[in-house]
């Protein structure tokens with residue numbers, strides 16, 4: 001395929017994609033199948049370096065069906081019929097909303113997709129006919145399944161990822177790093193199929209093989225921090241197995257303990273600190289000495305600014321979700337959404353990195369640097385950002401405007417098309 005009239009690093013040109021790679025860049029490339037970019041910027045496909053796919057997919061397909069959000073039958077019908085695809089899960093239903101609803105009520109009033117609604121008590125599920133079709137065992141005729149959690153689990157061990165994957169493709173995302181600590185072999189087998197066509201990097205438990213996962217995810221919190229020796233031993237054994245570690249570090253204590261353990265174990269190239277939400281001068285110094293990669297979430301400072309201003313002590317505001325100070329020190333830096341805890345839209349996150357909320361402006365970075373956080377290689381968040389050059393993998397994202405225009409407001413950008421391995425996987429028809 002040929003992409004004509006695209007802007008690459010400030011220059012209007014054509015590119016040819018062959019065998020999953022960029023084979024040619026230049027003016028007037030001849031060929032039959034072509035895509036007119038109309039002068040839009042063609043950039044490397046974005047990579048979300050920190051996401052929880054199953055949880056994000058489940059959250060996307062879940063609606064509140066009871067008080068205080070939903071209090072009447074018409075409200076319930078409205079929330080059930082909001083746009084979406086795949087399984088829909090409702091939670092918190094209470095009979096004050098629309099009485100003892102059942103299968104036929106859902107068939108008549110709900111959407112044309114499998115629906116299951118959980119009663120507020122947690123004991124009762126109400127299913128529509130499409131949902132019952134998916135059950136591996138007999139369900140009551142009226143669709144009201146009491147104490148049927150095991151039956152429900154048989155259909156919902158892994159949520160349908162398609163709606164989430166489609167949404168990510170529409171942002172120009174071509175790859176994700178799935179970082180859920182409980183990821184084991186079953187999750188790996190599911191993700192390599194269900195996350196397609198996204199390029200997938202997976203982290204998880206120690207039992208995963210090197211082929212399945214390059215990083216062991218360490219996930220400790222202030223309330224259950226292990227002794228230093230224990231954490232150090234865990235890091236050493238991961239390294240001995242040829243794996244890196246990626247450690248969840250939100251608080252100061254989590255970060256300092258983890259850095260001490262990495263220091264004692266000996267840092268390996270590729271070891272990652274996830275979040276580094278609070279980092280003072282001493283922590284930054286230590287991270288640069290160890291050469292660890294920081295994977296941050298530029299979206300949180302915008303999403304949670306009001307709560308931070310209220311709850312975080314004044315003297316720590318400058319240490320929150322740093323970007324510029326990390327970059328100025330030459331720390332290896334990449335970004336991810338942490339969806340479902342953060343908004344999965346990387347354009348909103350990049351905009352937040354450039355224009356941080358009031359009180360946190362000092363850590364703002366340039367639009368070019370913000371983009372680089374999302375264009376690091378899928379398997380190495382610490383490497384330089386990818387570029388659109390001959391020989392590179394054709395994981396690409398086409399914008400509706402030039403990069404100079406995009407920089408004026410990154411959250412206004414619309415992605416026109418996305419390619420993975422040279423395949424057109426998203427195309428906004430306009």
Ligand SMILES: [Zn+2]
Pocket residue numbers: 050052179338
């Ligand atoms: Zn996370």
